[in-house]
Amino acid sequence: MDEDKRREPPLSAGGRIRDAVPARPPLYAIGGAGATAIAANVGIVYLVGAGPGNPELLTIRAANVIARADVIVYDRLVAREIVALGRPGAQRIYVGKARSNHTLPQHEINALLVRLAQDGKHVVRLKGGDPFVFGRGGEEIEALVAHDIPFEVVPGITAATGIAAYAGIPLTHRDCAHAVTFVTGHLKDGTMNLDWPALARPGQTVVIYMGLLGLPILCRELVAHGLPPTTPAAIVQQGTTAQQRVVVATLADLPGRAFDARLAPPTLIIVGEVVKLRDKLGWFHPEPGRAAVRPASLAAD
Ligand SMILES: C[S@@+](CC[C@H](N)C(=O)[O-])C[C@H]1O[C@@H](n2cnc3c(N)ncnc32)[C@H](O)[C@@H]1O
Numbered sequence: 001m002d003e004d005k006r007r008e009p010p011l012s013a014g015g016r017i018r019d020a021v022p023a024r025p026p027l028y029a030i031g032g033a034g035a036t037a038i039a040a041n042v043g044i045v046y047l048v049g050a051g052p053g054n055p056e057l058l059t060i061r062a063a064n065v066i067a068r069a070d071v072i073v074y075d076r077l078v079a080r081e082i083v084a085l086g087r088p089g090a091q092r093i094y095v096g097k098a099r100s101n102h103t104l105p106q107h108e109i110n111a112l113l114v115r116l117a118q119d120g121k122h123v124v125r126l127k128g129g130d131p132f133v134f135g136r137g138g139e140e141i142e143a144l145v146a147h148d149i150p151f152e153v154v155p156g157i158t159a160a161t162g163i164a165a166y167a168g169i170p171l172t173h174r175d176c177a178h179a180v181t182f183v184t185g186h187l188k189d190g191t192m193n194l195d196w197p198a199l200a201r202p203g204q205t206v207v208i209y210m211g212l213l214g215l216p217i218l219c220r221e222l223v224a225h226g227l228p229p230t231t232p233a234a235i236v237q238q239g240t241t242a243q244q245r246v247v248v249a250t251l252a253d254l255p256g257r258a259f260d261a262r263l264a265p266p267t268l269i270i271v272g273e274v275v276k277l278r279d280k281l282g283w284f285h286p287e288p289g290r291a292a293v294r295p296a297s298l299a300a301d
Helices: 033-034 060-069 106-118 137-146 159-167 215-224 255-259 273-281
Strands: 044-049 071-074 091-094 122-127 151-156 181-185 202-209 232-237 247-248 267-271
Touching: 033 255, 044 106, 044 137, 060 122, 060 151, 071 106, 106 122, 106 137, 137 151, 137 255, 159 202, 159 232, 159 267, 215 255, 215 267, 232 255, 232 273, 247 255, 267 273
Parallel strands: 044 122, 044 151, 071 091, 071 122, 181 202
Antiparallel strands: 202 267, 232 247, 232 267
């Protein structure tokens, strides 16, 4: 291991992360037959969750592995402060995607990770939120396993939990929600292929990722399958950050309210009685002047 990798460099000016426990050797193990076949000079890939937007929500483990990375491969929703935690000499490769606009196709990202690790690099693959929640982290790990590349998964705070916390909306509550369901509202061929009867069951909270474009369909189908039109619903743009904006409404009027508010991605939708608690429990109120006003576009989530 070279000098750079042994040292724990300072990670933040504020010193919070600097005081972290030094990084351990990786805890990963290549499963199955690959365990004995790892080439001596092969590197490692850390699949790291960068959290929901606010860079201070990064885990200490994530900060430690980022600080030692030779290469950081990162996505669109990763805060730039987190990418900046890498060494000055670390290579940074942006592979981010916006809807329908993939900078690098997934199979090329997989191949890139494999190649970098085969070159002996300490690679950090940084993904927004948690890598195993709507993040294709599983696919990337499968590619690594297929090539006997050592890896470790560093979980991150997923958008649902991070954003609900910053919006003052507990996802479960003994009085009104005993279950929570995460779904993707991503449209395929203009439709949303979801289990509507299950989502419309009362007593639960439904969290929808990537649902802005399909918001009218989502609200309409939930009502058509039995949820009252008066069911509380919220949509949060750029949650956990200084630009956070929250629109609270009902299933009947959320699409119109979101459009009027000119919300733009990234947004997260929360449906259920727990949304009402925001009135009492909302605690994060970023300065209004810092909220970015964006064009009226519901077309990009
Ligand atoms: C491709 S998914 C990745 C999810 C990520 N792996 C996670 O665990 O949060 C991206 C979606 O997460 C949601 N999202 C992520 N960050 C967000 C934020 N700061 N505010 C609102 N929604 C966010 C949006 O629905 C966005 O379209």
